[in-house]
Amino acid sequence: MYRSFRARNFRCFTDLQIANLARINLIGGMNNVGKTALLEALFIHSGAQDPNVALEVDVFRGMNGGEESGSVRTRTPWTSLFRGFTTGTPVELTGEYITGKTRTLRLRPVDDPAELAKPAQMLPGEFARPAGSGPPPAVLAGDLEDDSRGLGTSYLGVTRFGTGLWAVSLRLPEQPPTIFFVARKRPASSHDAERYGRMEVIGKQDMVRDALRVIEPRLQRLAVVVQAGMPVIHGDLGVGTMVALPLMGEGMTRLFSLVVGIGNAPDGVVLVDEVENGLHHSVLPKVWQAIAEAARQFEVQVFATTHSLECIEAAHRAFDEDLGFECDFRLHRLERVNGDIVAKTYDRDALRAALEMGLEVR
Amino acid sequence: MMAKRPVIEQHSILIVEGVDEQGVFGALLRHLGISDVQVVPTGGKTSLADGLHGLKVSPGFDSVTAIGVVRDADADPEAAFRSVCGALSREGLPVPAAPLVPHGGPPKVTVLILPSGTRPGALEDLCLDAVADDPAFPCVSAYFACLHDAGVDGPHNLSRARMQVFLASRQQAGKRLGEAASYLPWNAPAFDEVRRFVQSVRGHSPINQI
Numbered sequence: 001m002y003r004s005f006r007a008r009n010f011r012c013f014t015d016l017q018i019a020n021l022a023r024i025n026l027i028g029g030m031n032n033v034g035k036t037a038l039l040e041a042l043f044i045h046s047g048a049q050d051p052n053v054a055l056e057v058d059v060f061r062g063m064n065g066g067e068e069s070g071s072v073r074t075r076t077p078w079t080s081l082f083r084g085f086t087t088g089t090p091v092e093l094t095g096e097y098i099t100g101k102t103r104t105l106r107l108r109p110v111d112d113p114a115e116l117a118k119p120a121q122m123l124p125g126e127f128a129r130p131a132g133s134g135p136p137p138a139v140l141a142g143d144l145e146d147d148s149r150g151l152g153t154s155y156l157g158v159t160r161f162g163t164g165l166w167a168v169s170l171r172l173p174e175q176p177p178t179i180f181f182v183a184r185k186r187p188a189s190s191h192d193a194e195r196y197g198r199m200e201v202i203g204k205q206d207m208v209r210d211a212l213r214v215i216e217p218r219l220q221r222l223a224v225v226v227q228a229g230m231p232v233i234h235g236d237l238g239v240g241t242m243v244a245l246p247l248m249g250e251g252m253t254r255l256f257s258l259v260v261g262i263g264n265a266p267d268g269v270v271l272v273d274e275v276e277n278g279l280h281h282s283v284l285p286k287v288w289q290a291i292a293e294a295a296r297q298f299e300v301q302v303f304a305t306t307h308s309l310e311c312i313e314a315a316h317r318a319f320d321e322d323l324g325f326e327c328d329f330r331l332h333r334l335e336r337v338n339g340d341i342v343a344k345t346y347d348r349d350a351l352r353a354a355l356e357m358g359l360e361v362r
Numbered sequence: 363m364m365a366k367r368p369v370i371e372q373h374s375i376l377i378v379e380g381v382d383e384q385g386v387f388g389a390l391l392r393h394l395g396i397s398d399v400q401v402v403p404t405g406g407k408t409s410l411a412d413g414l415h416g417l418k419v420s421p422g423f424d425s426v427t428a429i430g431v432v433r434d435a436d437a438d439p440e441a442a443f444r445s446v447c448g449a450l451s452r453e454g455l456p457v458p459a460a461p462l463v464p465h466g467g468p469p470k471v472t473v474l475i476l477p478s479g480t481r482p483g484a485l486e487d488l489c490l491d492a493v494a495d496d497p498a499f500p501c502v503s504a505y506f507a508c509l510h511d512a513g514v515d516g517p518h519n520l521s522r523a524r525m526q527v528f529l530a531s532r533q534q535a536g537k538r539l540g541e542a543a544s545y546l547p548w549n550a551p552a553f554d555e556v557r558r559f560v561q562s563v564r565g566h567s568p569i570n571q572i
Contacts, residue, residue, distance in 0.1 A: 309367070337424045344419035353416030357405045360367040360421050 001098045001301045002269070005045070008092040009083045011037035018343040022328035023295055024288075026275075026315050027305040028362045029334035034341050035305040036061075038334065039180065039271040042303055044081075045093040046178040046269050048105040049170040051142050051156035054078060060182040076138045076158065077165070081107060103146050110139040110155070119155040119168050126160050144170060176268035179261045183273035183305075187257050189246065193224045193231035195260040204263055207297065211259045211290035215251050215283050250278035255287055262294040262302070270295075275304035276311040284314030292319065292327045312361055316351050333361060370422030372400035374563050376430040377413065379404060383432060383485055385540025390560060393548040399430075399564050411449035418453050427468040429455070430563035434484035435475045446473050462559060474559045486521040486539065490528070491552035498531040 004019040012034045027035045040057035047053035055077055079085050090108040110116055116139060120127035127137055142154040155168040199205055205222060213219050220236040233256065234242035246253055254277060262270050279287055295302050306312060312331060319329040331346040346354065346361065354361050376387055376399060384403040391399055404413030410433060417423060435442045447457045456466020461479035464472040477488035493499055502524055509516060517523035529535065529542045
């Protein structure tokens with residue numbers, strides 16, 4: 001679990017430092033202050049040994065990791081990760097964990113021929129070019145350090161004919177999973193069904209059902225039903241026939257995805273962009289409590305962004321109550337100060353005071 | 363449509379306790395023609411310490427260069443000042459040595475204890491001092507003397523009640539102090555210290571130091 005996180009020269013951040021991270025972290029702020037970028041930085045950092053992860057975040061945004069990044073034409077698919085599309089200064093992502101360990105991932109383009117020889121040794125076909133022909137291959141290096149001790153470097157490059165990517169990953173002990181819920185894309189129902197199946201295997205299916213009862217109190221049980229070769233979650237509402245979950249509304253599928261996502265990321269991180277999507281404000285406090293309960297059971301750290309005051313107020317109400325277990329919660333509001341983005345962290349008392357005073361907290 | 367929540371927009375802010383103080387200081391600023399000092403109430407339920415805690419992470423606070431903290435003395439002006447200092451210290455803000463003595467910065471912090479730095483009381487006592495020469499004032503005093511003579515238990519907060527009775531003598535009666543602050547005689551000597559305090563807080567904003 002992260003205690004603090006720092007993103008330097010990443011996307012819109014010059015040097016974003018965010019401390020006092022909690023089990024549940026809500027990220028607020030105006031448009032274009034980097035809420036999604038913070039989730040992306042965490043996603044890249046938590047999957048640091050696999051260089052492909054660095055480019056998945058552009059795919060999540062609807063870009064295909066190709067040459068176009070917004071309106072700026074870039075030479076490499078990773079240029080958009082660097083602040084100001086300038087790759088001269090490395091991206092540096094540092095997480096401090098509650099164990100005291102610190103892990104840093106440094107992303108940098110590789111120009112030095114001596115270093116290019118390292119991935120070339122492993123993938124000679126990608127580097128084979130007649131001497132003096134064309135530009136050198138575009139390669140991104142990811143240096144990984146734990147407590148300033150180098151763990152190694154991963155490499156990512158554009159294939160010889162520019163039609164794809166190759167990657168040389170680092171071999172590290174298995175890392176806790178990270179799941180990213182992207183704002184504009186709902187997980188496939190087959191994906192959700194698979195995740196639910198894993199929870200059934202470990203006997204946690206009732207936890208999912210209980211969480212969904214926040215929205216649909218009639219729900220008696222859940223089952224995976226295969227329709228036209230596709231697994232679809234169904235629920236028993238006591239109406240004589242099982243009802244497909246998507247037919248119960250956006251809120252049900254959203255909460256289901258979140259809870260089974262958390263259940264499938266034990267000891268890991270779940271990132272949720274625009275968490276309130278599809279959820280009516282009246283159920284938000286209970287939804288937060290369901291998320292907190294799942295996060296507690298699976299020791300998952302949750303980072304969720306929101307634009308919604310109702311969502312922030314609901315989280316505050318939910319975590320101000322006695323949940324019967326200790327759940328720490330923080331609101332981190334990103335704000336542009338003198339051109340740079342900084343994080344302002346609200347503990348429970350600060351958020352209560354700011355809400356009571358009617359101050360802006362988004 | 364959801365109401366817009368306020369953000370800190372000025373370099374100079376006055377942190378006051380409740381809506382009455384917000385109304386009174388807002389009216390005073392208008393009287394003085396000051397539009398670049400923002401009054402921020404901590405609200406009835408929130409203590410100054412919690413209010414500062416929430417305010418410090420609020421949008422715009424990083425641009426604040428001058429803070430005036432206004433607090434009622436209640437029974438003990440020294441204890442009230444110490445309490446303000448404790449709250450400032452907990453938030454890592456400058457802690458003045460005495461009321462009305464600006465300290466540190468930015469943000470430079472000045473504390474005003476009402477009705478003055480040395481006597482018990484509250485905002486209402488200051489306002490009563492200011493209206494003491496009003497022709498209605500003897501009538502207010504006579505009303506409470508009459509209640510006393512009739513054996514009626516007086517209100518718990520006599521100053522607040524006296525102020526309400528005074529405001530009941532105005533053309534638009536029935537308003538609370540914060541709403542009726544335009545009736546207050548801002549040039550009365552009783553408001554000298556408050557006027558100087560507000561001008562001083564305003565003077566610490568970078569624009570006004572040029």
